[in-house]
Amino acid sequence: DAGPDVRRAVDAAGRLVGRLGPLLDAAGPARGRLRMLFTGRQARSRVLEAVAEVHTAVAEAEERELPLLFGQVSVDLLRAPESDVAVWVDFELRSAEYYSLLAEMSGAGPDRDAAEGFLPSGMADRVRGLRLDDAHLRVSLRGYQSFGARFALAQKRVILGDEMGLGKTVQAIAALAHLSARGETHFLVVCPASVLINWAREIRARSTLRTLPVHGPERQSAFDVWSRDGGVALTTFDALHTLPAAADCGLRPGMLVVDEAHYVKNPATRRSQAVSGWTQHTERVLFLTGTPMENRVEEFRSLVRHLQPELAPSIHTTHGAAGSLAFRRAVAPAYLRRNQVDVLTELPALVQVDEWERFSPGDLDAYREAVGAGHFMRMRRAAYARPATSAKLNRLRELVAEAAGNGLKVVVFSYFREVLHTVGQALESPVFGPLSGSIPAPRRQRLIDDFGAVDGHAVLLSQIQAGGVGLNMQSASVVIICEPQIKPTMEHQAVARAHRMGQIRTVQVHRLLVADSVDERMLDILARKERLFDLYARRSDVAETTPDAVDVSDGALARRIVEEEQLRLATATGAISAADEAVEIDGTDGTAAVDETAPEVREG
Template sequence: MVAEVAAPPSRRETRALLARAGRLQADAETIVGALEAARAEVVAAYEVASEPQVWDAVGKMSIETVKDTVDGRARLDELPAHGIRSVADVLEAGPERLKRVPGIGEVAARKTMHAAEQLKRAARDSLQFRIAFDPKNAELTRLVRSLAVYGLVWDAAGKYEGQAKKLAGELGTQRPIAAPAEAGRLRRMFMRAGDKAVADEAAQQVRALVEGADGLSEAADQVRAIRKPKDKQVWRDFERRSAEYYGLLGQVVGLGGDVAASEGFLPADIVERVGAQKLDTSRLDAGLRLRGYQSFGARFALVQRRVVLGDEMGLGKTVQAIAAMAHLAARGATHFLVVCPASVLINWAREVDKHSSIPVVSLHGSGRARAIARWRTGGGVGVVTFGSLGALQLPPPRPAMLVVDEAHYVKNPGAQRSQAVNRVAAESERVLFLTGTPMENRIDEFRALIDHLRPEIAGEMGREHAAISVEAFRRAAAPVYLRRNQSDVLTELPELVQVDEWEEFGREDGAAYREAVRDGNFMAMRRAAFAVHRAQDSAKLTRLLELAREAMANGRKVVVFSYFRDVLTAVSTSLGTDARGPITGSTPVADRQRIVDEFTAAKRPGVLVCQIEAAGVGVNIQAASVVILCEPQVKPSIEAQAIARAHRMGQVRTVQVHRLLIADSVDERMIELLGSKAQLFDAYVRHSTIAQASPGAVDMSEVQLARMIVAQEQQRLAV
């Protein structure tokens, strides 16, 4: 039987193909051009906006700095007497004015200028640039606007950039070669066989390029639809999402900072190996912009395979773990496992779902057996509590990466959960322990953690490493331990980092909530998560204690806000001697300030407990850099004012805001309703005269909100 030979495409089909290829080439060029133009504008705007900060830096460099750089024979001692006291003064003076200073000739003036210019370049290269919130500053406004536009273009088409460059180049080459393939039959009869074959082959290559370009044209249409945002819009957006703007800026220009600190002061050989590791981000959400230190942390986990990531709280350990898992998933890995306290299980599920395309399965609760079966069969990120880990009966499947959050929970080798983690770690290809609790002075605890990962390293670590110095400890732990501090890697400090801490009700607090819903008691519903006799029976209180203790272990002071006095009583009781206050509506104003002053002056970190409407205004709490909100507020303006007590002028640390929220509860209903209200607020009245005069004027009615939520929850729970 003779095999059938596919008929060559008709002239009409070839013409349609080349026309489609032409449109696709234009789309590819649109994407490439838009991204290049957006980056170029960011670079140009940054150069202008950063110049005053560079000049400020060289203005602080004394003339002695120039002397150290110039040939020692140059006589520069007379410069201060002639008003030239800094590197900036040298640059502004220029060579002609320098030559008028006694003892400085043409050669010395030229060398002095050259030294000053070198110092200015060094200042620019090492600049820790910050964007001051100053909508009236034209240079900063241009930069913020350029970053907003770049972010829009990147979100629309960033993931297609490499493909677009390839298509624009190859279609530009192949389309002209393929053009004769659409010639009529008569013309093709007179074409040389070789030319015809070349044209047909080029047409096939064009077809392959066109058929492999799914989504690119839609991305180009989104890019064309982008309109330059208004200045007020970009400043409002920057105010809400400044970290993302710095992430965009870091993609385009260097932001200075201590490179060695961002790499955890690791030895050069480890840094070199990590630097050589490419990070595949194709399974990460396009809106996630990893900071440089976060990319380094994910690659460290991939290269070193079994490690502890001990970054200070607020640096995004969760995101780094997700990035490492996403890289492995992009390379074909299927099963991952996250072990964490019950208080953060739902938060992990939400973060994985938000930042990656990896399926996430909660291996906890009443449907645990079915969930485990689904995870075993379909793969993804399984999220399990320490208590439920033993029920998984691993292997199989063998996790490509085991992530253990709050890893200091397994520091006791004799505990059942430690032994369960150890069994799973032994079967996992890679293991990543996460803990924000510093370990430098707890060598026995740290060694117990390392024993899960690299027993040979744990066996070689002794108390003498910690006794000598932190540096000696880190050298011994370098193959397995990476820690960075906020002040080292977040060069734009201070900023506001906001985290929603989603929890789930347990038996006791869940029962209190259902009773409040049945009674139609809105206020009781809002504080039901704390209506328990023991801290361990409250998911919110458990998480609050974890956050507060970790913050204090890192030398940070904490302020806790709640609307309800009985919630504050439960928090204060659970914190014991670490609690300060409380400040409530019945606390006299003078006493409020005294409590704050004592909290500020205290050398030991503590937790200031405050009723939100009492301490949310009129009291400055810059000493605290961690804010914990026990429940959503009916008026968003009250929450904003409370946060502003710590996030204000004089604050030198990043302010971390943790909102304690319960999924499928009054909290989630309030976030949904007030979130839509906030969008209307932003879109229409934020800058109106009424809004400026009274931020609460546009907040949703408390009575209306309560009735709506109570009705929704009674219907959902069928009570």
């Protein structure tokens, strides 16, 4: 009944009353000339000071548009009850807020320790004691989100490593809004180009902060405007190194936010050096990443060196070997992580199904040719080489037809643009995309918006690299992955685009696989790696006692699979150098494999 802004309105009104109450008492004699006439000189001076402070408080409230906020909430309260249909539509649009309120009222919210990332009690108490100023915020935060924003403010230089779907962006915006309310004027956000437009949209929707894109041909003039007028400057990793360095321009932003911060884990890269220049001249720095410890502790340690260099030497692999709590204690001053299962008790079910198929004769011929040539990437997409007889493609059409019958939206992910092109031609449904790294970020966002705006069934095609970072696809409730991925995190991130906060339906994930093929070999080898990733990156309680299992390079994995398949099919023509194959720019695919050896290619 009260609408989405009631909590913010009540909190703001409470603070205003708390401030005005004592001032109005002190200014009481100013209500009448006679009372002021019989008030002593010193008392009259105090009364006039109180009157001035009342004027200041009222002026600040008007500047924050509190009268408009209070008026809107009052109108919401006076409205007649909505129809059942309107209520359901509102629930679909704001399901996260409904679930959050229900959890709060029923006492069924997440465990507090889990919501606070199992931080040491003293540190958690200090973070809880910081009061978040939401004067410039336009969204109600969940409890764990408020804690995350306060952690960033209290600890000043930290990594927020929440699992995807928990609202890291919102927590960063809340921290920026707090600092803005306290007088800071300049903020800098650095992110991949693919999510820059999403940052601009999120900041505008969830705060009153002014945004200014600083990239493209006009980035220098935009930087000059930001330097002069302030606001939130949004730039990319590639653009940052072309801008004046922090030391040269004399600017000290109130906070630097680095999204997808694992892009700067390699200190030798240009992007890492550019970010480092700003971190050294900024008091408050917030790194956002869902997978900061994907492979080795050293990668996590390199991120900490940007933030708290004195802490990095104390982080050892032995902390992981000793278990989760030991590792958490070691990194607590600079690291906070929460997982969906711990804090999003309302998230609908995630149903994952492996769709196993057998090669058709045509598929098998194409696969044998790829194996004989020792071509790892062609082996991975051989199941789609003969569309007319493709077993995977036939099953994909069946899944899409079932989704269409239920009016559900579908996202189809593949590593290969060639596969997505084949899928698009095979479908009769309304098809959007494919999304790929070559599509400009604004057009990519428009495709997702158009897909979400369709009434009922539609299909969105996306390269898994382009759709797995920073884009929200929660209008889809069916996810189809065309082939297994070399890195477990790539699939986790892609699925999390749909299975995230705000989703109101069960999300079905279908992974298309072929038995006795590269798919099965990959799953066999990756099974142990994925278990270790799940334990290590999500739970932080596995050390580098088996570094070969935690950090299997793409090249080593590809080489092993090619050799095994050549032996199995008795086509021992000599394995190619699969390490080169794993990072090549494939002629038909047009994209590089995701590998740290090619960071500039990967971001592009």
